[in-house]
Amino acid sequence: MKLTLVKVGGAIVENADSLHLLLDKFARIDGYKVLVHGGGRSATRIAEQLGLPQQMIAGRRVTDAETLRVVTMVYAGLVNKDIVAELQARDINALGLTGADMNVIQSHRRAPKNVRMADGSMQLVDYGFVGDIDRVNADLLADLIAKGVVPVVCPIGHDAKGSLLNTNADTIAAEVAKALAAVFDVTLVFCFEKRGVLRDADDDNSVISTITQAEFPALVEQGIVSGGMLPKLENAFDAIRAGVHEVIITRADAIDESDAGTRLC
Amino acid sequence: MKLTLVKVGGAIVENADSLHLLLDKFARIDGYKVLVHGGGRSATRIAEQLGLPQQMIAGRRVTDAETLRVVTMVYAGLVNKDIVAELQARDINALGLTGADMNVIQSHRRAPKNVRMADGSMQLVDYGFVGDIDRVNADLLADLIAKGVVPVVCPIGHDAKGSLLNTNADTIAAEVAKALAAVFDVTLVFCFEKRGVLRDADDDNSVISTITQAEFPALVEQGIVSGGMLPKLENAFDAIRAGVHEVIITRADAIDESDAGTRLC
Numbered sequence: 126m127k128l129t130l131v132k133v134g135g136a137i138v139e140n141a142d143s144l145h146l147l148l149d150k151f152a153r154i155d156g157y158k159v160l161v162h163g164g165g166r167s168a169t170r171i172a173e174q175l176g177l178p179q180q181m182i183a184g185r186r187v188t189d190a191e192t193l194r195v196v197t198m199v200y201a202g203l204v205n206k207d208i209v210a211e212l213q214a215r216d217i218n219a220l221g222l223t224g225a226d227m228n229v230i231q232s233h234r235r236a237p238k239n240v241r242m243a244d245g246s247m248q249l250v251d252y253g254f255v256g257d258i259d260r261v262n263a264d265l266l267a268d269l270i271a272k273g274v275v276p277v278v279c280p281i282g283h284d285a286k287g288s289l290l291n292t293n294a295d296t297i298a299a300e301v302a303k304a305l306a307a308v309f310d311v312t313l314v315f316c317f318e319k320r321g322v323l324r325d326a327d328d329d330n331s332v333i334s335t336i337t338q339a340e341f342p343a344l345v346e347q348g349i350v351s352g353g354m355l356p357k358l359e360n361a362f363d364a365i366r367a368g369v370h371e372v373i374i375t376r377a378d379a380i381d382e383s384d385a386g387t388r389l390c
Numbered sequence: 391m392k393l394t395l396v397k398v399g400g401a402i403v404e405n406a407d408s409l410h411l412l413l414d415k416f417a418r419i420d421g422y423k424v425l426v427h428g429g430g431r432s433a434t435r436i437a438e439q440l441g442l443p444q445q446m447i448a449g450r451r452v453t454d455a456e457t458l459r460v461v462t463m464v465y466a467g468l469v470n471k472d473i474v475a476e477l478q479a480r481d482i483n484a485l486g487l488t489g490a491d492m493n494v495i496q497s498h499r500r501a502p503k504n505v506r507m508a509d510g511s512m513q514l515v516d517y518g519f520v521g522d523i524d525r526v527n528a529d530l531l532a533d534l535i536a537k538g539v540v541p542v543v544c545p546i547g548h549d550a551k552g553s554l555l556n557t558n559a560d561t562i563a564a565e566v567a568k569a570l571a572a573v574f575d576v577t578l579v580f581c582f583e584k585r586g587v588l589r590d591a592d593d594d595n596s597v598i599s600t601i602t603q604a605e606f607p608a609l610v611e612q613g614i615v616s617g618g619m620l621p622k623l624e625n626a627f628d629a630i631r632a633g634v635h636e637v638i639i640t641r642a643d644a645i646d647e648s649d650a651g652t653r654l655c
Contacts, residue, residue, distance in 0.1 A: 171463075174440050194468055198436075201486075202467020203459055206546070206554055210490040214552035220491045221466075225475040227485050227539060265537065272530065274492060281471070287479035289471055 128157040128270065128309035132298035133316040135163035137377045138204055147316075148208065150381040152215040157270050157309060160212075160219075161278045161298040164204035168196045171203075183240045188253040188291040196291050197223075200279040208277050219275045224256075224282035225289060227265045230297060232256030232282035232290050256282040256290025258297070261304035270309070295357065299364045306368035313369050314386075315357065316377040321387035322358070324349060335388045338362055361389045393422040393535065393574035397563035398581040400428035402642045403469055412581075413473065415646040417480040422535050422574060425477075425484075426543045426563040429469035433461045436468075448505045453518040453556040461556050462488075465544040473542050484540045489521075489547035490554060492530045495562060497521030497547035497555050521547040521555025523562070526569035535574070560622065564629045571633035578634050579651075580622065581642040586652035587623070589614060600653045603627055626654045 131151060137143045151160060165186065169179045172195045180187040188196065205221040212219035224230025237251040266276055278301060280294035295315070302313040321332035322344075336344060341362060344350045350358055361372040375386025396416060402408045416425060430451065434444045437460045445452040453461065470486040477484035489495025502516040531541055543566060545559035560580070567578040586597035601609065606627060609615045615623055626637035640651025 171440075175436075176439075197471050198463035198467035200467070201471045202463035202465070206462050206466045206488050206490060209488070210548045210554050211552045213490055213493055213548060213550055218493055221488070223471050223474070223486070225471060225478050225484070225486075228478055228483055265534070265539065268537075269530070269534075272533075274530065283475045283478060285478055287476050289475050 126157060126271075126309050127155070127312065128159065128305055129154050129312045129314060130159040130161065130298060130302045130305065131314045131316065131380055132161040132294060133163070133377055134294070135165045135167065136318075137316060138162045138208065139164060139167050143377065144208070145211070147377050147380070148211050148215060150378065152212070152217050153381040159270070159276045159278065159301065159305070160208065161280070161294055161301065162204060162208060163280060163294045164200045167204060168199040171195055171199055182250050182252070183242065185252060185255070185293075186291060187250070188255050190254065193254040193289060193291060197281060197289055200281055205277060205279040212275065212277065217275050218273055219277050220269065221277045221279070223279055223289065224292065224297070228262050228283075228285065229266055229278070230258055230282040230292070230300070231260045231262065231285055232258050232292060233284055234288065234290060254288060254290050256284070256292040258282060258292065258300045261300045263301070263304035263307070267305060267308040270305075295360065299360050302364055302369045303367040306370070311369045312371050312373060313361070313364055314373045314375060314380055315361070316380065317374055318376070320376050320379065320385070321374050322350065322354065333387050334384075335390065337390055338365065358389065365389065391422060391536075391574050392420070392577065393424065393570055394419050394577045394579060395424040395426065395563060395567045395570065396579045396581065396645055397426040397559060398428070398642055399559070400430045400432065401583075402581060403427045403473065404429060404432045408642065409473070410476070412642050412645070413476050413480060415643065417477070417482050418646045424535070424541045424543065424566065424570070425473065426545070426559055426566065427469060427473060428545060428559040429465045432469060433464040436460055436464055447515050447517070448507070450517060450520070450558075451556060452515075453520050455519065458519040458554060458556060462546060462554055465546055470542060470544040477540065477542065482540050483538055484542050485534065486542045486544070488544055488554065489557065489562070493527050493548075493550065494531055494543070495523055495547040495557070495565070496525045496527065496550050497523050497557060498549055499553065499555060519553060519555050521549070521557040523547060523557065523565050526565050528566070528569035528572070532570060532573040535570075560625065564625050567629055567634045568632040571635070576634045577636050577638060578626070578629055579638045579640060579645055580626070581645065582639055583641070585641050585644065585650070586639050587615065587619065598652050599649075600655065602655055603630065623654065630654060
């Protein structure tokens with residue numbers, strides 16, 4: 126049974142036009158499906174409106190108690206429920222979830238860790254209420270999916286001790302995909318700004334159609350895969366080794382095209 | 391199969407101490423259960439922090455598009471997910487829901503209607519994105535409950551055309567209770583500030599232990615049930631006529647006591 130799990134970032138879902146286009150295309154994907162979304166820009170905007178300046182370190186949000194309240198409101202409320210209502214209007218029986226709901230994503234709070242700063246120095250950073258995932262409990266989720274429900278997951282986990290935890294959406298997508306791979310034939314789709322992994326960063330038409338695990342090290346050596354793309358592809362291949370059938374890296378407006386983007390397998 | 395559906399208002403769930411006490415007691419209720427909650431005070435506070443003054447007419451919130459965004463953030467995000475995480479910490483497998491999730495509560499936007507103002511005059515009021523319930527789809531919900539999931543429902547419905555709709559929490563509780571009565575033996579518990587329906591409004595110890603449908607008209611004639619209590623009891627007896635086994639009116643700190651409050655049957 127084929128299942129497509131699409132992960133889409135905040136830039137797409139926080140703009141009404143690009144969100145509607147995404148959901149139209151998501152609705153056209155055949156078979157079982159799951160959507161994992163971000164929402165960071167809205168969280169930053171609303172936090173600032175509420176007088177809470179946001180601090181990002183090495184691209185990650187420092188999440189104090191008040192900021193956790195804001196990301197919970199924005200991810201689990203504003204962004205998630207808007208997507209759910211819009212999918213229901215497209216006859217998709219969506220169910221919005223945090224990781225606390227049905228204990229789907231059990232996590233622990235990240236201990237302070239050494240992080241490399243922009244100037245190259247190392248600094249011990251306490252990211253606050255940020256989660257690292259221990260376990261995805263996918264049994265009830267898989268039952269619901271088999272009954273036609275489409276889970277819409279926002280990037281919040283919980284520690285089973287009463288705290289919600291702000292969690293990286295890419296990681297949630299990969300961990301949920303791995304857990305569902307026990308039941309379904311899972312394709313994990315990461316929406317990027319580019320049309321896929323490019324052989325030449327300056328040429329949008331140089332999309333590499335397929336990268337196998339065997340081919341990957343050579344692409345890294347040649348410098349074709351580097352920077353922020355490197356950990357993303359490493360995570361993708363981790364997911365494949367953990368049972369995910371394939372990972373597609375594509376643009377949000379091409380998620381319903383079976384031959385678009387870069388296929389990792 | 392006995393199911394207890396507890397409806398609790400915003401005053402209880404928006405204060406950490408009273409919320410924790412409520413959830414401790416809710417966790418102790420035997421059998422299947424559902425929680426329906428409000429959150430109006432937080433919504434008003436956050437709306438005002440965001441520079442959106444709130445307008446209440448005859449006790450109901452006028453919900454323009456921006457206010458709908460705020461109530462969605464607060465009810466479905468902040469309040470709902472805090473309750474879900476706290477219940478998970480108490481080994482209750484909670485699932486937070488709006489009416490859009492799994493299409494549980496399908497509604498339509500309320501047409502402008504004539505409302506009696508405080509000064510006795512009538513005025514045509516458009517409450518904006520406020521919902522009246524058409525249908526509760528309880529099949530998937532009943533399946534999940536039978537598997538040990540405890541739904542936590544916030545007062546938001548949807549119109550199946552992409553709009554969420556702000557909806558009265560008492561009405562949601564009654565309609566969900568009626569729909570679940572097809573499968574379960576439902577006790578509907580409304581948490582009040584008083585210990586129950588009082589024979590003497592000035593005497594907190596004058597709780598009437600039971601009111602039957604046959605006894606109700608006489609209590610209205612005698613003026614013992616009047617004011618805001620009257621429509622609440624009328625709705626309760628409606629629910630009983632629609633198949634709900636009994637309705638209990640009690641204080642939030644007594645929901646786990648089987649002989650507390652007033653029992654309507």
